[in-house]
Amino acid sequence: MTSTTKEVDIEILPYIRVDKNGSVERPEDAPFSPPTPDQDPETGVSSKDITISENLSVSDCLFLPKLTDHTQNQKLPILVYFHGGGFFLESAFSSLYHRYLNSIVSQVHVLAISVEYILAPEHLLPAAYEDSWAAHQWVASHSAGNDKEPWLINNGDFGRIFIGGDSAGANIVHNMAMRACLVGCKAYGSESKEGHEKSLPYVAWNFVYPSATGGVDNPMFNPEGQGAPSLTGLGCDRMLVCVAGRDLVIKERGVWYFEIMRKSGWKGEIELFEVEEEGHIFHILNIESENAKAMVKRLASFIIM
Structure with missing residues (x-):
């Protein structure tokens, strides 16, 4: 038996x-949330799911803010967004991220592409990085007007492309920017206490990328790790690093990242925005809170500069 x-x-x-x-x-x-091609009733945002690579089975969700007859051909900033979840959770199509992107798109008035990358352990890293890079290239390919996604062609401003993400998605953002410029484990803050090897970032990284050379000292996780490329060529002009004061998962790592970028010799502009009394991904879990609204306003001012 x-x-x-x-x-x-x-x-x-x-x-x-x-x-x-x-x-x-x-x-x-x-749970997954269906797209709303005829506009979300709360925000007026339209969304649709698309497949951008049949070979890699990479799919995205596109979000377009409500446009009037006078603004239907308005050129909007483009936000390529990578969701969080430690490389092993969540989805661009989940109700959590669908609601968040609706909120961001309606308030900031951007055209957004939420990237669906494959997850560990079914697909270990670097698979998610490859999916993310394919999505990044797909967006860029529209700048010549050769592709067929009308929302991007008609409404995307390719002079104002932003990449963003939360938690693991923020790690993807850094690695996409480093890849764009390129076409011993070190502990930080509370991670340096005895037993830091049991912290969630440490455990998650070894779970999703067990073959990474150097473990958590790999440059994909630690930008100052052995053999890491110079940060001076990071492929963007401006950067906004957002942290939450009560985020016990990655707050100190976020501040450390801000500091190493500020001192790296990179010629771009970098800012740190901290909400002291909030925890990990508070702005996604509770988008109606006053602190989440304040963060959206800060993102908006960064994008429309």
Whole structure:
């Protein structure tokens, strides 16, 4: 008689469990949300799902703010957004990120592309980076008017392209900017305490990229790691680093990143924005809060400069 009892192989509670039979459970994932091509009733934002690469099966969700007859051909800043989730959770199509992108697009008045990259452990890193780069290139390819996505052709301003993301998505942002310019483990803040190897960023990185040379000292995770390319050529002109004061996961790493970029010799402009009394991804979990609204206003002022 065959036993049906599941045996746990790996788990990062409460986020993910991988059983020895290969099945994966993600109890914290938000449910998927369908696009609203005829406008979201709350924000007026239209959205649609598209496939940008049949070979890689990369898909995105596009968001367009409400336009009038007078503004239907208005050129808007383009935001390429990478969702968070430690490279093993969430989706560009989840209700959590769908609601957040609707909010950002309606308030900041941008055209947004939310990138759906494949997740670990089914697809270990660097797979998510390759998906993200394919999406980045797909957006850029429209600047010559050769592609067929009408929202980008008619409404995208290719002189104002921004890339953004939260948590793991912010890591993708850095690596996409480094890749654009290129076409021993070090601990930070509370991570330096005894047992930092059990911290969530450390555990998650080794889970999603076990083959990474140098582990958490790999340049994809640690921009100052051995063999890391110079930060002076980072492929963007301006950067806004946002942190939350009570974020026990990556707040100190975010501040450290701001400091190394500021001192790196990179010629761009960099700013740090901190909301002291909030926690990890507060602006996505509670988009109606006053602090989340303040952060959106800061993002808006950064984009429309």
